[in-house]
Amino acid sequence: MASVNRFIQFNNETIDTKLLHQMEMLAGALADAPYLKVTTRKLLEFRPSESALSISVFWRHRPKQIERNGYLSDIYLLAAGYWRHFNLGIWRRFLKEESELPHLRQQLLLCAEEFRLIEQISQERPGTREAFAIREGVYIDYHKGHYRQNMQKGFKAEAFLNAAFLALRGQSAEMEESFSELFFLWSRMFDAKSTADSCAVVDSLMGRLEYWILQDMVLSYYTFGDSIDEVPPFRYYEGMETEASKEGKNIDTIEEWFQTWHRETENETSPAMEFELDKGDSKPTDGGREDEGSGEPEQTAQGNSAGEHLKGNDDNDRKMEDQPKKAAGKFGAANEAVEYTEKRIELSGDHRQSIEAWRRKQAPYVRALLKELKKRMTQRRQEARGNLNAGRLSKNLLPLVIEERPKPFYRKSAPSKELDAVFCLLIDGSASMVDKLEETRQAVLLFHDVLRNLNVPHEIVLFYEDAYEASEASQPNYFEWMHKFEDGSRDHAPEIFSLEAHEDNRDGFAIRWMTDRLQQRSEKHRFLLVFSDGEPSAYDYAENGVVDTANAVLEAKKSAIEVLHLFLSSEPISEEQASFYQMMYGNKSVSADSLEQFVEQTLRLLKRTLHLVIQSG
Structure with missing residues (x-):
């Protein structure tokens, strides 16, 4: 797991996940494409293969107002401008035409289109003008500085682009007289209405530029992103209409380009499945069932009315192990290549003495908490109260006649019932947990004992990724149950003391996986606790892992699931670390400043959440 305190401080970048999520929602609304994701890169880019803008x-490390408006202007330009008003057909033909300065030619066109689209968006959406005004002010200073630097270094192509940008904003640059004449042609951009008009203006400059400038641009001020020729390959299956293969050849807007990729990614397996269903039959095969309904059940389960998870269920769980499932985008785009395995944790050694010792030590805390909770539950079940100003009308209406201020109402006693809540505990199984295992086991044991005594259904799961087997095509992840919902109040202390550290942690994926399980529960209060000791770290899950985890937390909250985070640390937490985890988990992130505080903080989390359940019960 990567630490928040990186060795090189100036490279210790953190992402404002809330701001990025807001930008993503805005982009989806402007483009009418809820599947769009927003990422950060050096320059503006289109990445349809990832459904991302x-x-x-460029806007980082600036005052908050400038940073926010800068990002807003990027989103306006991408999702309200380029999305529908940039002609890909003309761009494709533009790239195919030969030039002695191809890079400068492309940069000039993108510079021209940015200017045209900003003007168009500002007229159509007056509310965007403030963000664009701030954007233009910052970029004017930026190009003025780069113009002077490029002229000193002899980078004439780069200097001309800087001057061209400034000329469209009414700013002058001291160029050679031969270049200054070109700005008369460049000023035709004020009348440009389409991508074709912009291309015509740029091409009118290139003849003289190719004569005066001998070296093409080296630096890039603009980029487009994925190649327009990168369209998803059509998958043909036997039995499908041949006309379908012609789909997607004429793509004229970025919106259509993204939709083509999105449809292909979303439905890449459905044609094969439909073909298999259409072509399947019920003929008997060797080792198969002869007639529908005649087959014998392959697995059985045992249980009783008390909900105890008996040994037969453990055996069945283990039979179903080693059957990895594919995430396939179900748990977030950052986890599309994940393959996950769900299984019971393997018991390791005899931990009876350790368990008994820690239960004796924790017994006073458990008893005190249970006593306090049961007292609060009893207070909620009060006897019937009469002589009230509001409530149910009493049968004795005599006070209405004989009393000046009658109180003929009463309230019934609150019904006695169990706590209507369910808890899940996700435990980070990354390698950096190796020095915190003993304290983590003790905290989890406390969590388990309190909820067992209250008969509250709960799950305890260790999650990790196999870093050695992970690749671009597949990232194996594992969920190891120490206790399941079906186990009821069964004691799983030996399983808890069998948890071990492994390699990496894919937090956003684990939260989505557990959220999916919690959504199937009917309890009124649903809590998801995450024990971890650092930021997400897995294959191709660095910067996007932070965003993915923050989004997973937001999605859980939308499903009425409360996500709580306990940061396990062996030393006092820094302000940077605290703000980092609050960025992912909001104000529901707490920290243990030392190993000795793990159990104490776990007790606090349980007390806080259980009090909430009782008060709202």
Whole structure:
């Protein structure tokens, strides 16, 4: 797991996940494409293969107002401008035409289109003008500085682009007289209405530029992103209409380009499944069932009315192990290549003495908490109260006649019932947990004992990724149950003391996986606790892992699931670390400043959540 305190401080970048999520929601609304994701890169980019728009890190480390408006202007430009008003057909033909300065030619066109689209968006959406005004002010200073630097270094192509940007904003640059004449042609951009008009203006400049400038641009001020020729390959299956293969050849807007990728990614397996269903039959095969309904059940389960999970269920769980499932985008785009295995944790050694010792030590805390909770539950079940100003009308209406201020109402006693709540505990199983295992086991044991005594259904799961087997095509993840919902109040202390550290942690995926399980529960109060000791770290899960985890927490909250986070640390937490985890988990992130505080903080989390359940019960 990567630490928040990186060795090189100036490279210790953190992402404002809430701001990025807001930008993502805005982009989806402007483009009418809820599947869009927003990422950060050096320059603005289109990445349809990832269903993503990339805003520029150019705005980082600036005052908050400038940073926010800078990102907003990027989103306006991408999702309300380029999305529908940039002609890909013309761009494709533009790229195919030969030039002695191809890079400068492309940069000039993107510079021209940015200017045209900003003007168009500002007229159509007056509310965007403030963000664009701030954007233009910052970029004017930026290009003025780069113009002077490029002229000193002899980078004439780069200097001309800087001057061209400034000329469209009414700013002058001291160019050679031969270049200054070109700005008369460049000023035709004020009348441009389409991508074709912008291309015509740029091409009118290129003849003289190719004569005066001998070296093409080296630096890039604009980029487009994925190649327009990168369209998803059509998958043909036997039995499908041949006309379907012609789909997607004429793509004229970025919106259509993204939709083509999105449809293909979303439905890449459905044609094969439909073909298999259409072509299947019920003929008997060797080792198969002869007639529908005649087959014998392959697995059985045992249980009783008390909900105890008996040994037969453990055996069945283990039979179903080693059957990895594919995430396939179900748990977030950042986890599309994940393959996950769900299984019971393997018991390791005899931990009876350790368990008994820690239960004796924790017994006073458990008894005190249970006593306090049961007292609060009893207070909620009060006897019937009469002589009230409001409530149910009493049968004795005599006070209405004989009393000046009658109180003929009463309230019934609150019904006695169990706590209507369910808890899940996700435990980070990454390698960095190795020095915190003993304290983590003790905290989890406390969690388990309190909820067992209250008969509250709960699950305890260790999650991790196999870093050695992970690749771009597949990232194996594992969920190891120490206790399941079906186990009721069964004691799983030996399983808890069998948890071990492994390699990486894919937090956002684990939260979505557990959220999916909690959504199937009917309890009124649903809590998801996450024990971890650092930021998400897995294959291709660095910066996007933070965003993915923050989004997973937001999605859980939308499903009425309360996500709580306990940061396990062996030393006092820094302000940077605290703000980092609050960025992912909001104000529901707490920390243990030392190993000795793990159990104490776990007790606090349980007390806080259980009090909430009782008060709202």
